[in-house]
Amino acid sequence: MSLNLQTEYHPDPSKNPALADWKRNGGRAIGCLCAMVPVEIINAAGLFPLRLVGNRETVERSREYFSNYSCYFVQSILESALNGGCDLLDGVVFSYTCDCIRFLSAIWEKVVDLPYFYFLNNPHCGNAEGAETFFMEEMKNFVNSLEELSGGEISDESLLDSIQLYNRLRSCYQRIDELRIGAKISGSQAAELTLYGLMSPPSIAVERLTRIISEGDFTPPAEGPRVMALGGVHPDLDIFHLVESLGGNIIADDFCMVGRCAEDEIDITEDDLLFILSRFYLNQRTQCPCMTTEGRFQRRLDYIMKKIKLGSVDGVVFTIQRYCDPHQLDYPDLSAALADRGIPTLLVEVEQSIYSEPIKNRLEAFVEMLS
Amino acid sequence: MAEQNSKHKTMRGKKGLQSTKKIFSYIKDYLQEMLKAKRDGSKLIAWIGGPQTIPVEILHAMDILPQQIDSMAAVFAAKQLSERFIQITESKGYHHDLCTYYKTVYGYVLGGQDIPEVEGINWPEPDILLGSRSVCVLHPLGIRMLQRHFNVPTFIADDPLIHPRMDVHNEKDRWYKEHSTVGVGYKHPIKEYYLEYVKVQIRRLIAFLEDVSGKKLDWGRLRETVALSSKAAELFLEIQDLRRNVPCPVGAQDIMPLIGPGFYWAGLEMEVEIYQRARDEVREKVEKGEGAIPNERFRLFFEGIPPWYNLGLFTYLADRDAVSVAETYPFEFVHVMDPDRDPIDNLADKALRYMYNTSVQERSDLTLNQVEPYHLDGVIVWNSICCKIFTLFSPFMRYDLEKEFGIPTLILDADQADPREYNDAMVKNRIDAYLEMLDKRKQQKAV
Numbered sequence: 135m136s137l138n139l140q141t142e143y144h145p146d147p148s149k150n151p152a153l154a155d156w157k158r159n160g161g162r163a164i165g166c167l168c169a170m171v172p173v174e175i176i177n178a179a180g181l182f183p184l185r186l187v188g189n190r191e192t193v194e195r196s197r198e199y200f201s202n203y204s205c206y207f208v209q210s211i212l213e214s215a216l217n218g219g220c221d222l223l224d225g226v227v228f229s230y231t232c233d234c235i236r237f238l239s240a241i242w243e244k245v246v247d248l249p250y251f252y253f254l255n256n257p258h259c260g261n262a263e264g265a266e267t268f269f270m271e272e273m274k275n276f277v278n279s280l281e282e283l284s285g286g287e288i289s290d291e292s293l294l295d296s297i298q299l300y301n302r303l304r305s306c307y308q309r310i311d312e313l314r315i316g317a318k319i320s321g322s323q324a325a326e327l328t329l330y331g332l333m334s335p336p337s338i339a340v341e342r343l344t345r346i347i348s349e350g351d352f353t354p355p356a357e358g359p360r361v362m363a364l365g366g367v368h369p370d371l372d373i374f375h376l377v378e379s380l381g382g383n384i385i386a387d388d389f390c391m392v393g394r395c396a397e398d399e400i401d402i403t404e405d406d407l408l409f410i411l412s413r414f415y416l417n418q419r420t421q422c423p424c425m426t427t428e429g430r431f432q433r434r435l436d437y438i439m440k441k442i443k444l445g446s447v448d449g450v451v452f453t454i455q456r457y458c459d460p461h462q463l464d465y466p467d468l469s470a471a472l473a474d475r476g477i478p479t480l481l482v483e484v485e486q487s488i489y490s491e492p493i494k495n496r497l498e499a500f501v502e503m504l505s
Numbered sequence: 506m507a508e509q510n511s512k513h514k515t516m517r518g519k520k521g522l523q524s525t526k527k528i529f530s531y532i533k534d535y536l537q538e539m540l541k542a543k544r545d546g547s548k549l550i551a552w553i554g555g556p557q558t559i560p561v562e563i564l565h566a567m568d569i570l571p572q573q574i575d576s577m578a579a580v581f582a583a584k585q586l587s588e589r590f591i592q593i594t595e596s597k598g599y600h601h602d603l604c605t606y607y608k609t610v611y612g613y614v615l616g617g618q619d620i621p622e623v624e625g626i627n628w629p630e631p632d633i634l635l636g637s638r639s640v641c642v643l644h645p646l647g648i649r650m651l652q653r654h655f656n657v658p659t660f661i662a663d664d665p666l667i668h669p670r671m672d673v674h675n676e677k678d679r680w681y682k683e684h685s686t687v688g689v690g691y692k693h694p695i696k697e698y699y700l701e702y703v704k705v706q707i708r709r710l711i712a713f714l715e716d717v718s719g720k721k722l723d724w725g726r727l728r729e730t731v732a733l734s735s736k737a738a739e740l741f742l743e744i745q746d747l748r749r750n751v752p753c754p755v756g757a758q759d760i761m762p763l764i765g766p767g768f769y770w771a772g773l774e775m776e777v778e779i780y781q782r783a784r785d786e787v788r789e790k791v792e793k794g795e796g797a798i799p800n801e802r803f804r805l806f807f808e809g810i811p812p813w814y815n816l817g818l819f820t821y822l823a824d825r826d827a828v829s830v831a832e833t834y835p836f837e838f839v840h841v842m843d844p845d846r847d848p849i850d851n852l853a854d855k856a857l858r859y860m861y862n863t864s865v866q867e868r869s870d871l872t873l874n875q876v877e878p879y880h881l882d883g884v885i886v887w888n889s890i891c892c893k894i895f896t897l898f899s900p901f902m903r904y905d906l907e908k909e910f911g912i913p914t915l916i917l918d919a920d921q922a923d924p925r926e927y928n929d930a931m932v933k934n935r936i937d938a939y940l941e942m943l944d945k946r947k948q949q950k951a952v
């Protein structure tokens with residue numbers, strides 16, 4: 135079936151119907167840059183946290199304030215904000231993951247006029263001594279700041295409810311991931327469902343996704359080469375559609391807005407909810423390559439190998455944003471490790487659009503080789 | 506005449522101070538010490554990526570020999586070797602856009618050590634790797650990359666950036682003068698848990714070094730190295746202050762090589778000696794009214810890392826009566842500390858208040874604060890195109906300079922170690938046009 139979720143969400147906040155509805159009902163919304171932002175806290179404050187994933191519009195106005203030696207994802211978000219694309223948002227939360235985001239946050243504070251701005255200072259070395267304690271203090275400040283914005287206290291109950299709600303959402307993502315790796319749904323369908331979840335109010339998303347999953351009315355992907363895609367941010371389903379149009383299927387990925395959302399649920403075994411959250415965000419199972427946590431690289435490789443086995447993956451495509459240091463730095467050793475294990479790989483560099491002739495041709499040749 | 510590399514028309518720089526010329530002999534001695542240590546295993550060699558949170562004062566107190574990735578790469582670039590090394594690294598799949606400091610050093614590791622031209626800078630391989638995020642996220646990631654190659658004991662310090670929330674000027678109509686940094690480092694209060702976190706990192710570092718070296722840190726010695734480092738910092742900063750004089754006694758060609766001692770040898774007598782000698786020389790020049798260049802007309806501030814393979818550009822500027830009177834890069838290495846304070850507190854302070862660790866706004870204010878005391882006419886950015894810390898900062902600073910002072914900024918795309926895309930003719934044309942514009946502004950002001 136066609137999920138038809140396109141009419142229900144949009145990566146550009148100003149065109150996102152879920153956000154427009156929310157605002158019409160008097161709600162307030164916060165854009166989150168990066169998967170490291172603890173959405174549970176924002177939601178517990180009664181605000182709707184939605185992921186910003188950028189877009190493929192041409193960057194013009196942001197050139198005045200920002201450099202083109204930055205990943206396009208970050209550039210496009212600034213451009214969109216300068217053009218009013220974020221006007222429906224009440225603010226944005228940045229986390230300190232990579233330097234592109236750090237500098238975006240600085241110029242944002244200066245030139246983008248939204249009521250709320252926050253920079254969450256997260257440690258990079260998740261398992262370093264002191265990191266959890268430090269991050270917890272940062273989280274407390276973040277809580278205070280959100281309380282000021284919302285005008286009410288974030289109680290333990292509301293935080294617990296929120297963590298449980300997001301756990302349900304995570305289990306939806308896991309279910310989607312299982313369906314996908316079991317070749318019951320295509321990569322693009324899985325990505326669409328997940329992106330929908332990231333850009334919709336969580337309670338609505340849980341309800342809707344649960345229903346879609348239980349109805350199980352999916353079209354399995356065509357038999358063809360099974361590809362795993364690795365890399366950073368994609369604002370849309372283009373890469374999934376492109377591979378499918380060439381006869382393949384992205385059966386797994388480690389994108390922070392698709393595959394990596396299928397994290398384990400947060401284990402609520404301790405009383406201190408902020409501590410639980412700090413630990414979770416610092417030591418997620420599959421961490422972004424911007425993290426320097428001891429053993430992070432090996433864990434990423436293990437995760438990829440596990441998916442490759444489960445999904446009988448034929449080949450791996452790296453889709454890396456130009457000027458993205460963390461992903462570019464992981465690539466050579468990671469692709470060499472995969473080559474050692476006999477897995478074919480291809481590198482695709484992403485800037486504004488993925489639909490360029492060279493990218494298409496190389497992907498086509500790759501998919502053909504795998505079939 | 507400066508030596509010229511025909512391919513990219515890059516030139517080595519000319520130095521003026523006697524004390525700067527001597528630095529190379531210190532480096533030679535240091536190399537010998539390292540080679541000896543490598544041979545007889547008497548001392549550990551540590552490669553460091555991301556200074557400050559890895560205080561070399563601690564390493565020297567423990568007889569461990571520090572080697573900085575940045576400095577190694579800068580020297581390879583100045584010796585016109587970086588291009589070859591970068592190509593070696595890129596042939597392994599490392600991207601063209603990635604930090605050329607790391608690609609230079611990694612290329613040296615992967616094959617550059619065997620070429621005859623490295624004689625005299627043939628740094629031995631590390632026994633341990635140390636990294637931190639005090640400058641950029643790439644540093645600790647680059648150290649992890651080297652860890653995968655060398656498989657030696659590796660330590661990464663995690664350290665927090667100064668949060669923009671701590672700045673006193675979040676208001677829209679901020680006025681930089683009232684509350685910003687004058688001089689070096691971050692001057693506002695820092696939250697206790699930030700300091701505490703960095704102290705934990707420094708203690709972790711000490712425990713790690715004790716473990717790999719099998720020796721305990723002598724705290725008395727650490728107090729001494731901290732005191733020496735602070736003394737050297739005072740001397741170095743005095744040189745910076747003396748550069749406010751008109752004419753400016755010393756330009757970037759001398760100041761850039763002077764960074765090295767603060768970077769490698771903070772905490773050693775040697776660092777103090779070098780800076781003392783340089784300070785004396787600069788003082789003398791001021792007393793005599795001698796400038797760094799014969800005819801000073803344009804006083805410039807430099808942001809970013811200079812293209813090390815072409816320090817001859819400073820000669821080009823000098824020929825056009827332009828001198829670099831201040832730069833941000835040298836401000837980052839030294840820090841004045843209080844010898845009576847606990848050394849860990851001191852070093853944590855040095856790490857956190859370090860200019861590249863401050864919020865972006867603070868860093869921009871640092872430049873704004875140099876405009877009046879240094880009588881700046883213009884600001885030039887070496888836009889190191891592989892480096893987010895500079896490329897993403899320059900438009901921000903340009904915006905502030907224009908707004909607060911109406912000073913135009915010239916942004917020159919020039920990588921610090923990779924000469925391949927460096928376009929000498931274009932860079933020089935743009936410098937010429939910029940100086941012409943500054944000249945017109947000066948004339949208008951005079952009327």
Ligand code: SF4
Nearest residue numbers: 168169231366390422
């Ligand atoms: S790629 Fe990493 S840093 Fe970028 S948005 Fe995703 S999780 Fe955040």
Ligand code: SF4
Nearest residue numbers: 205232234366455458
């Ligand atoms: S991690 Fe890469 S893709 Fe993500 S924001 Fe940073 S530079 Fe861009």
Ligand code: SF4
Nearest residue numbers: 604640641643892894
């Ligand atoms: S040149 Fe830039 S990216 Fe490279 S280590 Fe220095 S600050 Fe980091």
